[in-house]
Amino acid sequence: MITVRRKLKRYETLFHNGDDFTGLYAIRSGFFKTSTAPEFGREQVTGFQMPGEVLGLDGILNDHHTCNAVALQDAEVCSLPLDRIAELSPLVKRLQRHVHKIMSREIVQEQDVMLMLGSMRSDERLAAFLINLVGRLHARGFSRSEVILPMIREDIGSYLGMKLETVSRIFARLIERGVVEVNQRHIHILDPVALNQSVSQFKGVHAN
Amino acid sequence: MITVRRKLKRYETLFHNGDDFTGLYAIRSGFFKTSTAPEFGREQVTGFQMPGEVLGLDGILNDHHTCNAVALQDAEVCSLPLDRIAELSPLVKRLQRHVHKIMSREIVQEQDVMLMLGSMRSDERLAAFLINLVGRLHARGFSRSEVILPMIREDIGSYLGMKLETVSRIFARLIERGVVEVNQRHIHILDPVALNQSVSQFKGVHAN
DNA sequence: CGCGTCATTGATGTGCATCAAGTGGTGTGG
DNA sequence: CCACACCACTTGATGCACATCAATGACGCG
Numbered sequence: 078m079i080t081v082r083r084k085l086k087r088y089e090t091l092f093h094n095g096d097d098f099t100g101l102y103a104i105r106s107g108f109f110k111t112s113t114a115p116e117f118g119r120e121q122v123t124g125f126q127m128p129g130e131v132l133g134l135d136g137i138l139n140d141h142h143t144c145n146a147v148a149l150q151d152a153e154v155c156s157l158p159l160d161r162i163a164e165l166s167p168l169v170k171r172l173q174r175h176v177h178k179i180m181s182r183e184i185v186q187e188q189d190v191m192l193m194l195g196s197m198r199s200d201e202r203l204a205a206f207l208i209n210l211v212g213r214l215h216a217r218g219f220s221r222s223e224v225i226l227p228m229i230r231e232d233i234g235s236y237l238g239m240k241l242e243t244v245s246r247i248f249a250r251l252i253e254r255g256v257v258e259v260n261q262r263h264i265h266i267l268d269p270v271a272l273n274q275s276v277s278q279f280k281g282v283h284a285n
Numbered sequence: 286m287i288t289v290r291r292k293l294k295r296y297e298t299l300f301h302n303g304d305d306f307t308g309l310y311a312i313r314s315g316f317f318k319t320s321t322a323p324e325f326g327r328e329q330v331t332g333f334q335m336p337g338e339v340l341g342l343d344g345i346l347n348d349h350h351t352c353n354a355v356a357l358q359d360a361e362v363c364s365l366p367l368d369r370i371a372e373l374s375p376l377v378k379r380l381q382r383h384v385h386k387i388m389s390r391e392i393v394q395e396q397d398v399m400l401m402l403g404s405m406r407s408d409e410r411l412a413a414f415l416i417n418l419v420g421r422l423h424a425r426g427f428s429r430s431e432v433i434l435p436m437i438r439e440d441i442g443s444y445l446g447m448k449l450e451t452v453s454r455i456f457a458r459l460i461e462r463g464v465v466e467v468n469q470r471h472i473h474i475l476d477p478v479a480l481n482q483s484v485s486q487f488k489g490v491h492a493n
Numbered sequence: 494c495g496c497g498t499c500a501t502t503g504a505t506g507t508g509c510a511t512c513a514a515g516t517g518g519t520g521t522g523g
Numbered sequence: 524c525c526a527c528a529c530c531a532c533t534t535g536a537t538g539c540a541c542a543t544c545a546a547t548g549a550c551g552c553g
Contacts, residue, residue, distance in 0.1 A: 121399070121400045134388075134389060134392050135393050135396065136389070137386060143393050143396070144396065159385070176385070178346055180342075180345075180385070180388040180392065181343060181345035181346035181388070183392050184342050184391050185343050187392065188352065188395065191331055192321050192331070194402035195402050195443070195446035196329045229498090229499065235404075236403070237403070238402060238404065240541075240542060241500080242502085242541090242542080243540090243541060244500095245500060245501055245502080248500095248501090261499080262499095406508075406509095437531065438533095439531085448510060449531090449532080450509090450510080450511085451508090451509060453534080457533075457534080469531080470531095495553095496551105496552090496553090497550105497552090497553105498552105500548080501546105502546085503545085504543100504544085504546105506541105506543075506544095507540100507541090508542090509538105509541100510538085510539080511536100511539090512537085512538100514533105514536105515535100516533070516534095517530105518529105518530090519528100519529085519531100520527105520528090520530100521526100521528085522526090523526080523527100
């Protein structure tokens, strides 16, 4: 299949809200963040994407993008023109099915985020975020216990629906409890069990 | 295309979390709610669906559903076996494209909910919820100013990430301001402009 | 070195949850 | 047809989680 590669530098934008949709993007290297840019109100980060994941699914609906995608590091993507995929689909039905799965995964993931934002305390949300992140990294061959966060505290806070100060304070509490070590962006998970408990402990408490 | 119809009574479940995925469902009549059922923690409503909308997109990913779909009223659905769609797709490429759009719409909508949950105050969330609801109903030929809510306060609260008491109090404030009339489930929107302002007023305030 | 960016930490305020009591509407059985 | 029970909803009093405001500290880069 014909794909076009594109390289981006740190903080460069892959596409903006409103840009014409030309196709999906498969991330080859580098982290991205997606964010809304509503008329009123400031930006809200809607997700972080890593190599092997796909960007641009929002654009299919009305042939233009409804969010911004920004590289958090120098990055490289492959663009996948969707109509090309549709043309090939008779030949490669399995590929079509794959596209469905990718989109379904996105839907399910977003439901998890909604669950987080709607019914967890902020410390639980940060724990869930860390677990999700290391889980995805581990699936790509990285360490289960070490992460270098590619985003700043403000982005984490925006994604998790809290202020950067709160992110910082929760890290402080996790350090105090001996659950993690934190050095700026460098996170070392000392007690993964305790981290998991921070999330799953919420049973009836605070539940809607 | 071969579709199977199914009738449901109020509070009957269309599919549960964990059920095998057999295909999508198009709603012919009646409202539905979808909710997560995590191991720990109580249910969280992830969406409300009305006639003309599609249920079950979450099941495509791993061939089983990851949420519950419950009829809020007596309802009727058409099941659409997805493999059937895939088989037909060479013939009806446009249909395939339509499936993509439906999935993309779901993704975009969920991002809106994330934005709400992550960066709005609870009164703004309720206003946004009402506006979204009447908008979707209006597109189906219903009134712009009158709604009969098919769900209880607790469901609204769960969806919007707040407690039912808070929902009630916010309605009280809207009544006080002369924005709406509320009689149990019956909502009459007196001042749609003021309602819109309740949402869009949030500029820098509380923004993440 | 000095400046800008990012992060931490403290003091105070407030939005919403929590707990609790009471109202109204609806369905059921006597 | 009314009495009772149940459920949805409302409304009040109190407390806590997190935002806000503000100051300081750490790192990187020209």
